[in-house]
Amino acid sequence: MAALIKDKLDSISEGCFLIMPNKKRRNTSQQQLRKKQRSKTKTTVDVTQRCEENSQGISNIGFQKLFNGNESFDSMLYRKSSFEQCWKNINDDISNILLDMNETAVENICQFVYKSRNIEEGMVALPYHEIPTGLVFAGINTPDHNTQFSHIASKLREDSKAGKQKNFVSLLQSKDCGNIKNMFKAMIERFLENTPNALSTDLDHDIIMDDNEENDDDAEDEEDIIRTTERAATSYRLGGASARPSKCLPYDMKLLEGWYRHHQQSYENKPNLVIILQDFESFEPAILQDFFTICSEYRSRLPIVCIMGIATSTEILHQSLNKSTIGLLRIEKFRLEQSGVWFNRVIEKVLLDSTSTLKFGARPYKFLLDHFYLYDFSMTKVTASLKYALMHHFYGNPLSIFLPLLQMDEFDMTATLQQWVRNDFINEHHITHIRMLGSFKNYVESLADTDPKKALQLLEDDDFLITEVVPSLLCDIKIYQEQFKMGFNLLLLLQKQFPSFSSVNKSKLMLLLEVLEAKDGLSENTDMVRRLVSFVRKIDTEHVGRLLKELRHLFSEYENVNGSFLKQLAVWDKRYEGLMEADDNYNTRMDRKSKLLEGMVLENEQRRHTETAKKVQDQALEHLKQKGTEASKIAMDIADWCDKTLGHLLRSFTKLPLFELVYYTNIKLHEKSFASQPRASAQTALTQPQHYINCSCCDIEKSDQIVTSEHDTCILYKLYLECGRLINLYDWFVAFGCIIEREKRPANQKLEENEVQARFIRSVAELQFLGFIKPTQRKTDHVIRLTWSNI
Template sequence: MDEFDSLTDGVFFVPPSTAGKIAGKSKTKSGKAAQLEHFKLDGFQQLKDVSEPIEAMEIRHALFNREWELMTGRIENVMRNMNTMVLSAIYNFVHNAYSRQYSNAVMPFLELPTGLIFAGINVPDHDLLFQQIAQTISSSTPPSSGPLEADDMEQDHNTTTSARSASHVVILQSKDCTNLKSAQKSMIEQFLGLGIAGATNPLEGGTRLQNYDMLVLERWYQSLCESNDGASEERKQPTLVVILQDFESFDYDTLQDFITICSNYQDRIPFVLLMGLATSIDALHQGLPKAVLSRLQTRKFQMQQSSECLTAIIEDLFIHANVGLMVGSLPLKQLIDQFIHYNFSVGGFISNLKYIVMHHFYANPLSILCDRSLTAQSKALDLLTTGHFDHLRMLPSFQQYVEGKLESDPQEAEMLILDDEFLVQQIPDLVQGLREYHQNFGMIFDFLWFLQTRFSISLLKKPKRALYFMALEGSLINSSHIPFLQSLVRKLDSNNMMIFVEDWLRLFKESPQCVPKQSTALENAMDRELVVVQSIRDRMTALLDNVSEDSVTSSSETEDIGEDIDKSSKTLDGGFVKKRKLVSLNVYAHETDGRQTRIAKKTRETTRIPKGALGAYTLLVKEIDETISRLFRTYLVCHTSMPLNEIYYYSQIAIQQKAFLPQPRASVQTALGQPEVYLNCDCCRPPSGSADQSLADMVLPTQHDTCILYKLYVECGRMINMYDWFTAFGMILERGEQSTGVEEPPAKKRAGAKGSRVGSKARTKENANTNKLDQKDVQARFISGVAELQFMGFIKSTTRKTDHVMRLTWGNI
């Protein structure tokens, strides 16, 4: 082997000599310039298969940066909006912690305001979350939020009537707080390093204090309050917030002392603690004694779960098509599976998504067309080469589009195949059609989700990302989910049907696709659908207005509706629902209030349609059903039916699996069984014609010791005899020494034949000693190789037989 004895040998870096630098000075400069140019464009290179110009490469690089900045910005907004209410509650809790006067019984100490933030089980995602919390608390204005609880409303009222007091925040992590001294030092240094205008350094002049002494922080806080003399009374005493990010990882003894010290200084320094908990409140009670817990005035804050954040990110990025690059069904399934089954990490999902965006723009020559603002005047169209046109014509969606044109317009189909200029003119129109498809898809998908939430039957509940995945696969419109929803709509009574149509119309009016246009020429497909829904609403309103007010009937039809639902739901998802369960469920979500007994159902009254208007009402319900079916079948079609969808949809799954789903066992077994795959040396390669030889001949003595032992290990059974293994290993090494023996030249043999017989015997004995292996060396190499196999998990010792080891892995790659 190429002088490779052990995996534990030291590796040394030998810098190149300075000789020849002057001669190759120009080459070195050109090489450095090329390297700088390579890193300037983040590794983007010209694609030679399409003869891509450098301007097209720069466009791909610019589109990648712009697309990823757009995605990261929208993801941060989603994460911030998901926790807006909780952030607002934390903000009010911190800024009102010392605003109330404690009128209770006098205690020997004040309770330290402490917020318990349940941030989820994925600790790596907590960095971004607590940074957002720190920014929110440090802000002078609270974040906008929805409805608050009564306690929060009272606190918010107290703070809005007066000026907000300033708050200064530090974040302590367990890695920086190994003991009490380091914890206090880290907190004090972060507070003093905030750069507060007007605050003096308490370490300058006077008695010099240690950097972990709380008197340093006290003097700094006093100077900070003195600098706020001109401010309002509330702003003279800012709050100091200490965030313990990973509470479970802290040393509990250190936390006890730290909390006790902060509580003792509370009358001079207003501390507020925020503890990040990844598990439950039991960790707090198990880690801190009762004497310390009695000093804390705790309040819980529950952050949004990672799964809900993932659904919100998918909805904002892909369902509503707020970004240019979309993700196909298989890559999206891989992303979701890795999120659910591995780490529940939103940060990991973002990293995988960035790899997809990078690979799409790095290796796809057609990604220069992946621009949301692509028009006929775009520069990217002028940079298309013959290779780009060949790639466009090889797209499956383009071929399907041309085949469809053969029946309607054969001449246009021929020009799309043969004329490059005509194809360039058609690209903006095709891209615009794909953009309109995304907008219409997002709106009708919202209508599907609205339709699902109208009914309170739990059997219908499908997650939003599951429905979107079905739409990407193309199985949504052909599933039994949509027909079942339509059947429930048909069974609504007249009052609930009117409420449903009103909410349907309101949903369309609130959509950004249905904003009022200045002219009819600017109207889109959703504007026309809005007119259809509004016409249905007007006719139903006129029909119900003509119904007599005293024409009421008993609502005993509710049981019939339940029976009809029971019959239609037997085929839903291949399942069977008992009649009793469906009858007990109310069809419409707005009817869940009130008593649900049989007598109450019979006495509930609804408007009865007269016989004269029953035919018109039936036709109107049928039109509603047909309109819903047409909307779904028109706008929820699979994206693969749209031409040039491959430009905007990333659908490669193999590269993603190779990058984010590693197989360490396969790599280790390949390295041990076929070392020539990883080691660039000729000694590890099998000889020519070795495919027809046995496995014993494939065990080459020139290979690494661990490789030889592994190949012998594959031939063994469940129990491996160590002596037999050692003997086979030594025989292979001995065979290698014999094959490397050098034969003497003929002239030397003839000269040696003329010598004495004593000299010949001496040379024979010397050669035998030279070719013979040292048994201690073989034993040492054997022990080293077996230890490496044991470390990698192939074998383990057993007590059944002292001279045997147990095999742990089966199968060979």
């Protein structure tokens, strides 16, 4: 019997044959079947044609007519164009700041690429080929590296067009390099994109098509790519030989070598092949080791240069690569500027220097600072936050049409507004909204006592309001912005005069926040101004001359704003020159007298807070002004002048009429969009589920009311809120079962204990997944208790 079975098996094995597919055939029957199956799985979507009214909002990037559709179409288009122009200006400033900030570092990287070959020729020949590698420290926020390394790649390509040595650049990211095959494939594709007449005509198209197919068809993909390469490779000569077909796969380095040999003939100097690994920490170490090993083998034939972006430190290099792989790299370090430098310059450019864009109030500005310094140091989020503020202002505020008027002078503003009134560009709804502004109401109330006729005219005469008052008020806002910038720089100048007083000195951004948060602006009652002024009173003769020189340099830039400042400085300069020309013995004698008075008057100035002490202090200051030296008198005058000037220049913008047209003070939408609170949303959903599931049977009056028709997780969560910090698991289960028993069920369906237990366990797991509870082992009562999570 065993022999019989053995004979049958032998006969079967003799009848088995392996039939190889014919390579010359385009498609086998199995391949055709796969393509039919894939074509059947493709879903077709019927796109309905929209009418012109429905597509109007989409065609205008979401801009719609406000005032319930009563806004004119031209006004809506003007808001759209104003938003695009304003954002273009801000975005250009942001990009230029980033380029200027890293200009030196990027130039050094380009010089490293150009000199890599010269350095290699002057070195001793090694048995292995080193790859010139630049380590670029780009900061801890990796999402921002995309912009920074795109600028580096663009700079390398621009230098090639400018007549310098040609560079072929391939920018790689870890998401495109899941394995070594995909990494070389992506690298070669990026290099082929550098030349319009390269193989990419037919090859890239088929490569992209192959990426969408299934991964289990590797044999079919390779066969199709080989045939595609055979067609495309006939367009160039490989190494001077006659045109011949190539069967290289798209991830084969021989394909890159042949392409490079063909295109290097067009240049006097051999172009460099620059490979940029944008996020080095995210690559798989094994893939990087194989990649550098293979590139090192081709280094003698291909001038490969590698640039790697690192977010942390060089330790990650030793953690990812072994010693043999690191030995293949000739490393040089570069460092880009940190994002904090970029943030400082952007805030200064957008919120201080510019007078024709949207300004931030105290709360939005504080939100911007907190989320940058306390969360992620992200340049991308700062840019998105600025754009979101502009979108909120122009999309939803019909009065945003007045913001671009700040770029004009008062005469052009008046002419533009008159034209708007004639063309019905502005209607009665715009005028009503202007009169409803809080700052305009305060302005009218202030005129009620001094000029009641003008106040009444503002409320009744529309043309007078739009064509005469609005241009004047907008020009006042422009003047205020210039004065605010001048006062802020004066505050910085005074702070730099006293570097030893570290408790006073603050960064520029924090100083701006303090100024914006002051409700009545900076005045003599402000602690910071009071301390700075007291320090100015104590400066000696040498520091008086230095301070006058810096003040003269500062206000020479703002002569058009207020020329009286320079006149006052000229008076002090003459007094100081007379002081320097006086007799030395007289100066010495008066200095001793001045120091004695200062010790009596200014020693404990900060410790006196009673009314009597302040009165005595003021009298002592007046005595010092009369009996002190000329230097101390000048210092006293400068201190009093700084006190009054800072109070005037740094007054609060909320005192300006129509400041709502220029200043962005809404913070609620920013908090919802950029500081989401998923835990609070989950709590609201669990206590008020009717707002989320739109269920009429679950409508409740109070959030703590429990209805049997609610979701099991909601019931369990409300039961937990009735308990303390610790709850017995069994008691929780019993309370849950008592509520479930009151459900309305058919007579033939009874509630079983296993069903209650299963629903209870599932709801507990959901609460634990949301992070509201966590199990804690406690020996008391031999039960597991659940405690509130501190997440």
